[in-house]
Amino acid sequence: MHSEGDIRKAVRLLLDKYGEINITEAKEMLHEVLEYDEEDKEMSSSRNEIKILQRIGNIASHQATEQKIYREGFMLDKKYEPARFTAVTGIGDSKKKISKTQIKARKKKTKTFKGCKVNWGALRDKNDDLGNLGEEFVLEYEQERVSEFDPTSVTSVLHLSRLQGDGLGYDISSINNDGTIRRIEVKTTSGNINTPFFMSKNEKLFFETYKDESVYLYRVYAFDKLTRRGKIEIIDASTLLNDYDFNPVTFAVVKKQQEI
Numbered sequence: 483m484h485s486e487g488d489i490r491k492a493v494r495l496l497l498d499k500y501g502e503i504n505i506t507e508a509k510e511m512l513h514e515v516l517e518y519d520e521e522d523k524e525m526s527s528s529r530n531e532i533k534i535l536q537r538i539g540n541i542a543s544h545q546a547t548e549q550k551i552y553r554e555g556f557m558l559d560k561k562y563e564p565a566r567f568t569a570v571t572g573i574g575d576s577k578k579k580i581s582k583t584q585i586k587a588r589k590k591k592t593k594t595f596k597g598c599k600v601n602w603g604a605l606r607d608k609n610d611d612l613g614n615l616g617e618e619f620v621l622e623y624e625q626e627r628v629s630e631f632d633p634t635s636v637t638s639v640l641h642l643s644r645l646q647g648d649g650l651g652y653d654i655s656s657i658n659n660d661g662t663i664r665r666i667e668v669k670t671t672s673g674n675i676n677t678p679f680f681m682s683k684n685e686k687l688f689f690e691t692y693k694d695e696s697v698y699l700y701r702v703y704a705f706d707k708l709t710r711r712g713k714i715e716i717i718d719a720s721t722l723l724n725d726y727d728f729n730p731v732t733f734a735v736v737k738k739q740q741e742i
Contacts, residue, residue, distance in 0.1 A: 483521040486544075489537055491640055492516040494554045497569040498655055498663060499592045501585030505542060505564040509535045515642075515650070551577050555638035555657070572661040573632035595651065595691040615710055616670025616702040617641060617653050623700075623714060624656045624666070631659050651688025658696055665692065670702040675715060677703060686728060693719040 484492075493508055495515040503511065512534070522534035529536050542558060542565045551557045551570055557579050559566045568579045569588075580588075624639045640655045654666040667688070669679040679701070689697060697719045705712030 483519060484516065484534055484537070486537055486541055488516070489534070490541065490552055490554045490556075493538075493541075493567050494556055494569075494638070494640060495642060495650065495655070497556050497567060498665070499588065499650070501580055501588035502566060502568040504562065504566045505538060508538050508567060512538065553634065553637040554640070555635070569663075570661075571663075573635055573657070573659075577661065591691060591695075595688055612670050612672065612705065612707065613668070615707060616705055616712070617668045619670075619702060619705070619710060619712060620666065620668045620700045620714065621654055624654060628657060632657075632661070635661070651684055651691075652697070654700075662696060665695070665697045666700050667698070668700045668702060670705050670712070672705050672707070673703065675701070675703045675713075680731075681728070689719045689722055693723060695719075 489512070492512055492515045493503075496503055496508060496511050500507075500511075509531075516534075518532075518534055523532050525531070526533050526536040529539075542560055545558060545560060548561050549557060549559050555570055557568045557570050559568065568585070570577045571580050571584075572578050618641075621639065621641050625636050628639055629636050635657055638655075638657060642650055642653055642655055652665045652667045654668065656664040656666055658664050667681075667685055669681070671677040671679055689699070699717040699719075699722050701715040701717055702712045703715070
């Protein structure tokens, strides 16, 4: 069962993509970023919907004020019907809703970048301890970095791949020093900085689509699985696309369809 806290994190992932959505849209889209368990899919005893969708509505009904900024990094405004979730920017007491222009820009980029649909079964079968540990290492690094300029925003640093795998094209959602969104893809090797690493077609497409925004590859190298520590080189999208070679080394092989 996913709690309201889990759902708030998932709503934040949707806002990273769309900028602003209402509660009805959140209910329609939540499955894009969160895998429902069996209890989530049980019917509510009080409403004609499954339990996890009812919990989305509970976020609004449990909110005592008309507007509230949540620590996950969004505002819920109940003056609208249905109530609206909007991403926020800024740090500390200066946090505010992103502008209409920024909302339009996020939605436009989302239409351009068509992330692969998540194969949840394959994701569960994935056994990449090194990659997972590297992401945890970067998550801790980002939480510490953000705490230095805005301790109230540490909870807005989210480990996306725990929820949705490769579907969004990156692993961690964080913030810059001015409170704007920072999207991070993590690649980890135990070897030195020159050890090759691998990217999916989906991940590369993400960097190409968002190359003019705050998107980074955190290159974790010399990583020790026992100490769970390594070194990090931060590479921006432009540097990655211009200064690195992308060599095709694997193919998806399927049987040809016979002509009738």
